[in-house]
Amino acid sequence: MKEMFLKKIFRIVFAISIILAPGIMKAQSASTSSESEVSKASKGKRASHKAAKRQWKEDRKKKHNKDKSLRTYQKRTQTKDTRKRMRESRHKAELNNEHKREFFVKRWFKHRHVHKKKKKDR
Numbered sequence: 001m002k003e004m005f006l007k008k009i010f011r012i013v014f015a016i017s018i019i020l021a022p023g024i025m026k027a028q029s030a031s032t033s034s035e036s037e038v039s040k041a042s043k044g045k046r047a048s049h050k051a052a053k054r055q056w057k058e059d060r061k062k063k064h065n066k067d068k069s070l071r072t073y074q075k076r077t078q079t080k081d082t083r084k085r086m087r088e089s090r091h092k093a094e095l096n097n098e099h100k101r102e103f104f105v106k107r108w109f110k111h112r113h114v115h116k117k118k119k120k121d122r
Contacts, residue, residue, distance in 0.1 A: 075083075095102065102110075 078086075101107065
């Protein structure tokens with residue numbers, strides 16, 4: 001009984017697949033032809049995109065080289081003390097922007113401006 005039922009189901013599935021097969025084949029062939037049209041249209045876009053990307057890379061490399069040469073020039077004109085002072089001032093600016101205080105030991109021993117009393121002539 002069970003074998004008979006399975007054979008019937010198998011025959012029905014097989015008949016349906018044979019009936020639908022030509023429609024599926026036609027749909028696949030239609031999609032491949034439209035894909036080829038799309039790929040032809042996209043080839044022009046792809047080529048222009050590649051050219052734009054190549055130009056962008058060249059411009060970026062030129063800008064990088066220009067910036068690098070400028071930095072080396074600046075390093076030549078600045079002494080070691082100047083660079084150190086700039087680094088310290090940049091650090092201080094970052095702390096101010098983040099609303100943080102100086103290190104507590106630094107605050108304790110910071111040089112305070114003390115006014116000297118003037119000597120009066122007698």
